[in-house]
Amino acid sequence: MQQQSPWARGLRGAIVLLAGAACLPAMADMTLKASHQFPGGKGDVRDEMVQIIAREVNAAKVGLEIKVYPGASLVKANEQWKAMQTGQIDMTSFPLDYASGFHPQFGATLMPGLVKSHEHALRLNKSPFMDEIRKVVEQGGAHVLADAWLAGAFGGKEKCIRKPDDVQGMKIRSAGATFARMWAGAGASIVSISSNEVYNALQQGVATGTDTSTGSMVSFRLYEQLKCVTAPGDNALWFMYEPVLISKRTWDKLDDKQKAALKAASAKAEAYFAAESKKLDDKMVEAFKKAGDEVVTLTDAEFDAWRAVAQKTSYKEFGEKVPGGKELIEKALGVK
Structure with missing residues (x-):
């Protein structure tokens, strides 16, 4: 048998390696880290929103892969915004008010009485108010991929x-400083504790009332401690903006096909959230009624009375202390 030269053997080896490589699955050109604080794999609509984006983008095969880290497993809840700026993460599902320490304008996205219903939230998304909020998000180094508004409720133990x-x-x-100002303005005293301590606080009488998202009302089993809950209905006082964000530095690195795939996936996730978030309200009402609690909603007159308190407290302080705050409130109130 004729012996091959070292050159021929090398060439043959290179061909074998290339052929083997051709059989391997293509590697993603870029992998993004998506982090959030919400439970993963347990039906939380905010986690599922991010999972939808990841699945759709991964399936689009545009050289982009998204890995999701739920349950604050990568970054703590309040540190998601900063982690995007430092490059520790690329994406997050994030209650924007959490970053109001960096950008006080974000406090307007958890403000009593600015968003009255899910339908109102959709109209607000297309308003000059949200244009201003997104502008501050961009200036802060992030880009909004999908809008999401979560409704909340409040209730009393007695x-x-x-x-x-x-x-x-x-x-x-209270879940936020803006709501705390309104409650205090109406004559309540404020109890400062984390959300996972509310159940025990109500049980022990440390707190006699609370406000939080409708989802948290159920997940923390507050129907076992509250005698009555005021559900969102058509005159909700409590709505919180929790968008899916991407670091602007990461966004600017993507090519046109990757951006298009991310936009399409985000639109699908946003539509999912809009449908599912209303169901959270219905589940809360069902849970409280099943527990034998009273469920009420605000009349137009009652809502107006609360907004009048908010105007003298939360709105007033926001307008005085936040750059452009007064104009932001006016733009939000202009959306009917």
Whole structure:
């Protein structure tokens, strides 16, 4: 048998390697880290929103892969915004008010009475108010991929909360500073504790009322401690903006095909959230009724009374202390 030269053997080896490589699956050109604080794999609509984007983009085969890290497994809840700026993560599903320490304008996205219903939230998304919020997001180094508004409720351990007079003397735990100002303005004292401590606080009488998202009302089993809950209905006081964001530095690195795939996936995720978030409200109402609790909604007059308190407290302070705050509130109130 004729012996091959070293050159021929080398050439043959290179051909074998190339042929083997051709059989391997293509590697993604870029892998993005998507982080958030919400439970993974347990039906949380915010996690599923991010998972939809990841699945759709991964399936688009545009050289882009998204890996999701739920449950604050990569970055703590309040540190997601900063982690995007430092490059630790690329994407997040994030309650924007959490970053109001960096950009105080974000406080307007958890403001009493600015968003009255899910339908109102959709109209607000297309308004000059949200144009301004997105502009601040961009200036802060991020880009909005998908809008998401989560409704909330509030309730009392001993009675229903309908009118401002109802909270006089109550001890209320609030989800945000803007709501705390409104409750205090109506005569309540504020209890500062984390959301996972609310159940025990109500049980022990440390708190006699609380506000939080409708999803958290159920997941923390607050129907076991509250006698009455004020559901969102058509006159909700509580809505929180929790968009899916991508670092602008990462966004600018993507090519046109990758951006198009991410936009299409985000639009699908946004539509999913819009449908599912309303179901969270319905599940809350069902859970409270099943527990034998009273469920009420605000009338137009009751809503207006609460907004009047907010105007003297939350809106006033926001307008005085936040650059452009007064104009932001006016733009939001201009959306009917």
